[in-house]
Amino acid sequence: MKFTKMHGAGNDYVYVNCFEEQLPQDIPALAREVSDRHTGIGGDGLILICPSEQGDARMRMFNADGSESEMCGNGIRCVAKYVFDHDIARKEELKIETGAGVLTLQVFAEDGLADRVRVNMGKPILNGPDIPTTLEGAPPLKAPLEVGGKTLEVTCISMGNPHCITFVDEVTDEWVHGIGPQIEVHPAFPNRVNAEFIQIVSRSEMIMRVWERGSGETQACGTGACASAVAAVLNGLTDRTVLCHLPGGDLTLEWAESGEVYMTGPATEVFHGEWAS
Numbered sequence: 001m002k003f004t005k006m007h008g009a010g011n012d013y014v015y016v017n018c019f020e021e022q023l024p025q026d027i028p029a030l031a032r033e034v035s036d037r038h039t040g041i042g043g044d045g046l047i048l049i050c051p052s053e054q055g056d057a058r059m060r061m062f063n064a065d066g067s068e069s070e071m072c073g074n075g076i077r078c079v080a081k082y083v084f085d086h087d088i089a090r091k092e093e094l095k096i097e098t099g100a101g102v103l104t105l106q107v108f109a110e111d112g113l114a115d116r117v118r119v120n121m122g123k124p125i126l127n128g129p130d131i132p133t134t135l136e137g138a139p140p141l142k143a144p145l146e147v148g149g150k151t152l153e154v155t156c157i158s159m160g161n162p163h164c165i166t167f168v169d170e171v172t173d174e175w176v177h178g179i180g181p182q183i184e185v186h187p188a189f190p191n192r193v194n195a196e197f198i199q200i201v202s203r204s205e206m207i208m209r210v211w212e213r214g215s216g217e218t219q220a221c222g223t224g225a226c227a228s229a230v231a232a233v234l235n236g237l238t239d240r241t242v243l244c245h246l247p248g249g250d251l252t253l254e255w256a257e258s259g260e261v262y263m264t265g266p267a268t269e270v271f272h273g274e275w276a277s
């Protein structure tokens with residue numbers, strides 16, 4: 001099985017072009033195997049680029065633990081790059097089918113290859129039961145969450161996949177590796193949750209680290225950055241356009257007055273290979 005290794009702001013996945021490649025039956029097992037950074041290819045998960053009746057391609061995304069997610073922001077930028085660069089659909093505006101609906105993307109190319117992508121991520125989902133979470137509110141804003149002997153004040157948002165955002169003075173390992181894994185599996189989140197930790201720098205800038213559902217700490221999380229920008233606006237902490245600094249790079253988020261969230265960021269192809277087993 002041929003694969004391509006790509007990353008968006010350091011959030012790296014193994015990509016398979018399912019217009020051409022056959023997949024084994026057990027895709028979650030394949031995701032776990034290829035993601036292993038010692039015995040596999042290494043990555044935060046597996047992303048399939050598939051034919052679509054509704055768009056130029058369909059994205060299916062699997063975390064490193066094999067769980068499938070509805071949406072992946074860094075992943076969809078790389079899917080757009082792959083579709084553009086490999087002539088599946090060489091258009092500057094692409095439509096990609098995802099678990100969160102058909103999204104529209106704008107591709108920016110240098111020397112004929114896409115290197116930055118602007119995604120209309122759609123409107124955030126704010127109704128608690130649809131996130132889903134048992135916490136009160138639409139959305140839960142500064143909702144109390146008992147974790148690790150602390151009572152956190154969290155904001156919960158979905159971008160098609162669930163996010164629990166905590167604003168902190170400094171994003172330390174204690175938060176990300178100590179509290180993050182406990183939030184991921186907290187009973188308030190029936191489908192588990194991605195846990196973002198945000199340090200506000202100014203009304204137009206924030207620092208983010210994330211403990212991702214199914215993958216642990218990643219270098220960046222596109223849907224998490226979008227959800228965090230919405231949470232920052234709803235909590236009165238930033239304006240509607242925010243520069244988000246992540247360990248793997250920067251993303252620009254805009255929660256437009258129309259309600260849609262726009263995310264702009266890089267997409268990088270690193271290498272191709274053949275998966276032996």
Ligand SMILES: N[C@H](CCC[C@H](N)C(=O)O)C(=O)O
Pocket residue numbers: 011061063068069070071072073074075161162194212213214215218220221222223224
């Ligand atoms: N771990 C996430 C999926 C990947 C999201 C992230 N890598 C992004 O760029 O949006 C989840 O289970 O919802």
